[in-house]
Structures are given as C-alpha cells and as structure tokens.
Amino acid sequence: MVTQNSPKTLYDKLWERRCISTSEDGMSLIYIDRHIVHEVSSAQAFEGLRAANRQPWRRDSVIATPDHNVPTTDRESGIEGIADDISRIQVKTLDDNCHDFNIRQFDLKDKRQGIVHVISPEQGLTLPGMTIVCGDSHTATHGAFAALGVGIGTSEVEHVLATQCLLQRKAKNMLIEVNGELHPGVTAKDVVLYVIGQIGTAAGTGCTIEFAGSTIRGLTMEGRMTVCNMAIEAGARAGLVAYDQVTEDYIKGRPFAPKNALWDKATAMWKDLHSDQGAQFDLQYQFRAEDIKPQVSWGTSPEMVMSVDKLIPNPALFEQKSEDYQKALNYMGLTAGQAITDVTLDRVFIGSCTNSRIEDIRAVAQMVEGKTVAKTIKQALVVPGSGLVKQQAEDEGLDKIILDAGFEWREPGCSMCLAMNADRLMSGEHCASTSNRNFEGRQGSGGRTHLVSPSMAAAAAIAGHFVDITQDGVL
Amino acid sequence: MKKFLSHTGKVLPFDRSNVDTDAILPKQYLKSISKFGFGDWLFDDLRYLDPGDVRTDCTTRKINPDFVLNKPQFENANILLARENFGCGSSREHAVWALKGYGIRVVIAPSFADIFYNNCFKNGVLPVVLPANVVDSLFKLTAQHESIQLTVDLENCKVSYGNEQSWSFTVDESRRQNLLQGHDEISITLLQTAAIQDFENNLKSSEEWLFSQ
Numbered sequence: 001m002v003t004q005n006s007p008k009t010l011y012d013k014l015w016e017r018r019c020i021s022t023s024e025d026g027m028s029l030i031y032i033d034r035h036i037v038h039e040v041s042s043a044q045a046f047e048g049l050r051a052a053n054r055q056p057w058r059r060d061s062v063i064a065t066p067d068h069n070v071p072t073t074d075r076e077s078g079i080e081g082i083a084d085d086i087s088r089i090q091v092k093t094l095d096d097n098c099h100d101f102n103i104r105q106f107d108l109k110d111k112r113q114g115i116v117h118v119i120s121p122e123q124g125l126t127l128p129g130m131t132i133v134c135g136d137s138h139t140a141t142h143g144a145f146a147a148l149g150v151g152i153g154t155s156e157v158e159h160v161l162a163t164q165c166l167l168q169r170k171a172k173n174m175l176i177e178v179n180g181e182l183h184p185g186v187t188a189k190d191v192v193l194y195v196i197g198q199i200g201t202a203a204g205t206g207c208t209i210e211f212a213g214s215t216i217r218g219l220t221m222e223g224r225m226t227v228c229n230m231a232i233e234a235g236a237r238a239g240l241v242a243y244d245q246v247t248e249d250y251i252k253g254r255p256f257a258p259k260n261a262l263w264d265k266a267t268a269m270w271k272d273l274h275s276d277q278g279a280q281f282d283l284q285y286q287f288r289a290e291d292i293k294p295q296v297s298w299g300t301s302p303e304m305v306m307s308v309d310k311l312i313p314n315p316a317l318f319e320q321k322s323e324d325y326q327k328a329l330n331y332m333g334l335t336a337g338q339a340i341t342d343v344t345l346d347r348v349f350i351g352s353c354t355n356s357r358i359e360d361i362r363a364v365a366q367m368v369e370g371k372t373v374a375k376t377i378k379q380a381l382v383v384p385g386s387g388l389v390k391q392q393a394e395d396e397g398l399d400k401i402i403l404d405a406g407f408e409w410r411e412p413g414c415s416m417c418l419a420m421n422a423d424r425l426m427s428g429e430h431c432a433s434t435s436n437r438n439f440e441g442r443q444g445s446g447g448r449t450h451l452v453s454p455s456m457a458a459a460a461a462i463a464g465h466f467v468d469i470t471q472d473g474v475l
Numbered sequence: 476m477k478k479f480l481s482h483t484g485k486v487l488p489f490d491r492s493n494v495d496t497d498a499i500l501p502k503q504y505l506k507s508i509s510k511f512g513f514g515d516w517l518f519d520d521l522r523y524l525d526p527g528d529v530r531t532d533c534t535t536r537k538i539n540p541d542f543v544l545n546k547p548q549f550e551n552a553n554i555l556l557a558r559e560n561f562g563c564g565s566s567r568e569h570a571v572w573a574l575k576g577y578g579i580r581v582v583i584a585p586s587f588a589d590i591f592y593n594n595c596f597k598n599g600v601l602p603v604v605l606p607a608n609v610v611d612s613l614f615k616l617t618a619q620h621e622s623i624q625l626t627v628d629l630e631n632c633k634v635s636y637g638n639e640q641s642w643s644f645t646v647d648e649s650r651r652q653n654l655l656q657g658h659d660e661i662s663i664t665l666l667q668t669a670a671i672q673d674f675e676n677n678l679k680s681s682e683e684w685l686f687s688q
Contacts, residue, residue, distance in 0.1 A: 021670060201560065235560065
C-alpha cells in the first residue's frame, strides 16, 4: 500500500504533481505544462477546434515549429521555397494556424527552427518537473530533464489545446539500471540500442522507464536525451532520468529558463526530482556498461540489433520470433552467419531527434577529420537538429571538417529519419543511420536501415562499411 | 463520434507481430491535412506492387494478390486480427484514420502499443486485447475456414464465434462509456473546467516560472 510517506519513484512524483483527478476506473486528468506542435500531427486538431468554436486554453504553453516535412536544402525563400505542393500546404497550414490562434512559432526562416525534441530543450522550454506533450512518439526525449514527456495522437493534441489536460492511465514503473564505465567509442546510442536488444520492443508497453545507474549519470544531457528518446522503441511512452547537477548546468541561462530568484526557487524544487531510496518498481533490469560494444541493427525492428563484432544471428534461435526474424533478414537482403562489417553501405544519414545535437556533430567531425567518404557511398548527409546547432557547429568549424570529408551539410529538420521530404533511400539501399527506427520502408520504400551511433555512422561513411571503432587505431 | 455498441463482421487475419504504424500507413500519406481519405492507403507497401503517394489514383495501381487484404475471401472484412504489439512506432493517428477509412471497426491482438491503443478509442475503432492463445486459435479458425465472422459486443465485453465459443475482454470503463455513447471527450473534460482552473491557479503561485514568458 502506497501512502503519502512511502518512498516514491520519480515517475510517481511527476504524476502526483500534475494529477488533477482520477476516475473510479483509473483514468486520470493530467495538467500539461508544455505543448510542442509540428506540422504533421496538428492540422486536424486545429480544424477540430475551429469546428467546435473552441480556443486554446493556454497559448503561452504552446510552441510550434515545422520539422518533419521541411526541405534540408535552400531555406532562403521560406515556405514558398518548398518545391513539393503537398508538403508546402502542410507547412503553410501550420503557419496559418499559428497566426490564427496566436501561437508562438519558430518558423522556417527562424534560426531557432529545428526538430521539436531538439529545440525545446535548447531554448529552456523543457524544464524539470514539467509535463510535456507533442504529437510525436519521440516526446519521450524530454524525460532526460526529469520531466514527464509523452507522445500523443492528433485527437489528444486537440484535447490538450482545448483543455490543457491529457486523459491518461498511470503507467507501471520500470527501472533500467546501467552501471560501470563505457568502453571508449561506446556512446549513449549504443547503450539504448543494446538495452532494446536485450529486453525487446514490447517490454516497456504500459510502463514509464527510468534510466539510472552510474553509466546513465555519467552521460551528458545530449546523451541522456538520446537514451530517453528511444524509450518508445522499448515500448514505453515515457523515459526518465533523475535531476542532478548535469541537468541544472545544461538549463542555466537558456532563453526561456527561469532567472534570478525564480531560478533559485525552481532549482530548490527540482532537487527532489529523483526516485526515493527504497522506491518500488514493478519491473527492473540491470546491465553492465562493460558488456556493451558498438551496436548495429541488422533487421526491421530496433530489437534486431547486434554488436558490431558479432555475426548476424540465426533466426531459428529465436523460437516464437523466428518467422519474423527470417522475414526481416529477407527484407534486409542479409543471411545468418554473415559479419555485419561485410555489408556494403550505400548511404549514411547523421541526424534525427535521437542524434543531431552538437555533441553528435562533434563526434562526427572528430571521426572524419582529414579523411574522405568512401567512393562507394552515394550520399552521406549530416543534418543538424536545429538552426542553432548548425550555427554552433559552424562557429566551431565543424562544418568545414565535415564538408571537406565529402559529407553534405544540410539545413535542420527530420529529414531522412522518416523520409517525408526529398531525403530518402532507394529500394534495396543499405544505410547507416543515426535515427531511431529501422522499420520496413521507414527511410524510403524498400530501403534498408541500420541504426548506429554518430561515431559508428561517420566511421562507416569513411570505410564504406561498418567498422568496430573500439578496435585499436580507429579512434 | 459514432456510437459503438456491438459489431459483427468478417475477420481479416494479418499474421504478424510488431506491426508498426509505418506499415499501417507509410509516411508519404502523412502530408494530408484531412482526417479522411486514408482508407485506400492502408498497408500501402504490402497492398500494392507499385509505389504511390497522395496524388496517385489507387484504382490504377498494381494490386499485390498475395497480400491478405487483397484476397477475395476477405473482401469487406472489418475486424482485423493481428499478433502482439500491434501499432508500435510513431504516434501518427493517421494509422487509425487509415484503418477506419478502410472500414475496420475492431482490431483484435494480444497486445497493442500504448499510443496507438489510445488513438483507436478517439476514432470509434475498438482495440480488443485477447490472450495470445485465443488469438492463435482465431488464426487457426480462419485458416480452417474460408473466412470467419465474429461478433464483438462492447456492452457485454465479449467476442463470440457463432454460438459455439466466446471470450471476455476488458476495457477502461470511461473509454467504454465514451464509445457506447459516442461522447465528445473534450466536452466531457470541460465539465471539469473549474477544477482545471483551480489547479492552474495553484501552479501559478507554486511554480510561477511556468507562466512567466
């Protein structure tokens, strides 16, 4: 029996802080502090408001930006410069809706435009203790700030706009602890891919996952965002990391972060945003950092992932899943027992809400400095997560290193992660991608995605195939 | 929203686990700003042999005769049967609009991804969780017969196959009521306007930085 004084998990605390009421059947009304809006999941919600003659409950809680559908080349002419008619209409619709409903937007010409899950933390619009929603499943990203970030559908976007609340059933508490020191070259991305490979993509269904342990605490905010981002690939609607000094240092001084006396009051309150000693979790997993090698996905689900130094597994070993695993191998054009390093790559994509922050761009630049993209690679893209990430990278001279190596340096957006714009794979092409989903056709019809870290993608671009970057002489 | 009381229909057996929302509705169709017209694009990559986008006239496309949805015995089927973790991946409600647009009223699976499960209720599509062994026997039944009909009764939370077999399922009571009565969820929530305002006013004094922009 949980009482007022029982030790609580971080998720319990976040939930209680924003729960207005709970009905007899367990559905709760949760107050929402931040609502991030993009062009793909909002048009029908605004249309619904109009049809019912409703207005947004709290405009200042909403921030909008176009990201999924925007071109990553020429931005000079703004919306009018979007060549694809249907994409242009969708981005224009967001723009019109923001004007009509008086909602703050970082539009296509704004330096602050970028991927929703990159710009909100960057601006200090994501703060600890907040409830954050967005019509995008990767809203889990914001959990890195000890905030409850959940992805919602378009009907829920409309519901939150109209009521400032979300109807939810409280999820179960899952703890994933990773302890120890990572091998050099092994990153947050490898940690989360490894975890998903171990527990499966449905393990977190109905759960909120708190990531803890010394390895997680040792990650930067960028790394923690990468981990929480992929909580959804483990089946969980939300991922969390406790608040600490790393969180505080990241937020301090950001444009929308509290200042002066409010900063002191806020940080005093945020210090409680961790799971209490002895808090009960419904499910727990523990992993050792030293077991984690650089990861590469070989199939069509994020759980179909392996260490770069291993051979592609035999589907027959996966019992109930063997049929799905064989189908995946067929789609990927791979065979069991093959070394993943033998697969010839066609394209490389570095970007997405998982890995497009400054730390990711730095890792790429470090890996490719003075080297050249392999001749067999048709295209190697680096797509920064926001206009400000792009600017910072350019201030640090990273764009030059990346361009000199033969990569393309693009404008911010979701780009080839989901191929809604012109950036996509052709049928049969293999791509080393720093994104989050390797579903069939995700990056283009018939395209074959291999999920990896930015360092692994960069090294693969140079070699033309995957390499074990923890081997001597690579790093 | 249209009421959902009970539905009898033909089963469409889609024997896959982890069916993701990209498979249910590929991204090129997310560019539409309407909730309607997605039915022809349901399972697009599997259903057609040639590529399409929002501009393509689907009546001119090459049908994949091997895909279950295109088999004559499953014509007009409107109860989708699938394996575990159905609807995983992105939050796109467009996936549910595609199912609904095609005519699917019920999806039966051993488990669903959370966001997809929620999205179904908002659109009058009923997701029914049945144990994996029951789902397995339903797949076997469809394989034994040309096709089968099921009745999904939300008033009594029961799936039945003829008079021979039936299985109970559970749904959150508030969601069940919303479907049974065809409620608009926003109107229901707005009945709590005073409570929401009180809560917000308390936040304004305890965490004022949330409002100081």
